[in-house]
Amino acid sequence: MHELSLIASVFDVLEENARAHGAARVTKVVLQVGRMSGVVPDLLESAFDTYKQGTLAEGARLEIVDVPVRLCCSDCGGEAAREDSDFSCAACGSRRVEIVAGRELVVERIELETDGA
Numbered sequence: 215m216h217e218l219s220l221i222a223s224v225f226d227v228l229e230e231n232a233r234a235h236g237a238a239r240v241t242k243v244v245l246q247v248g249r250m251s252g253v254v255p256d257l258l259e260s261a262f263d264t265y266k267q268g269t270l271a272e273g274a275r276l277e278i279v280d281v282p283v284r285l286c287c288s289d290c291g292g293e294a295a296r297e298d299s300d301f302s303c304a305a306c307g308s309r310r311v312e313i314v315a316g317r318e319l320v321v322e323r324i325e326l327e328t329d330g331a
């Protein structure tokens with residue numbers, strides 16, 4: 215499953231961050247998921263729940279931020295958010311567009327908790 219290997223790399227980031235901050239627990243994880251990332255949010259959530267067992271993030275909540283597709287036009291330089299099926303420039307109608315957002319899967323924020331010792 216695609217989502218499981220993505221979650222594995224997310225956990226590498228979590229564990230690295232928790233260690234760097236001397237945290238005992240991860241309480242919340244916010245992930246940016248682009249609409250064109252090919253990731254199914256439901257599967258990502260269940261992969262997260264499976265993977266977190268026995269880790270620092272066992273009690274963590276996962277929040278998924280939906281990132282819309284943004285296109286940048288090579289002809290007029292315009293940039294705009296577009297629906298998934300329409301890959302043309304909103305300003306001039308050119309099809310020479312580049313996808314500048316919507317493919318990402320990034321850790322936006324991690325909330326950590328220390329034991330305070």
Ligand SMILES: [Zn+2]
Binds near residue numbers: 288291307
């Ligand atoms: Zn254009």
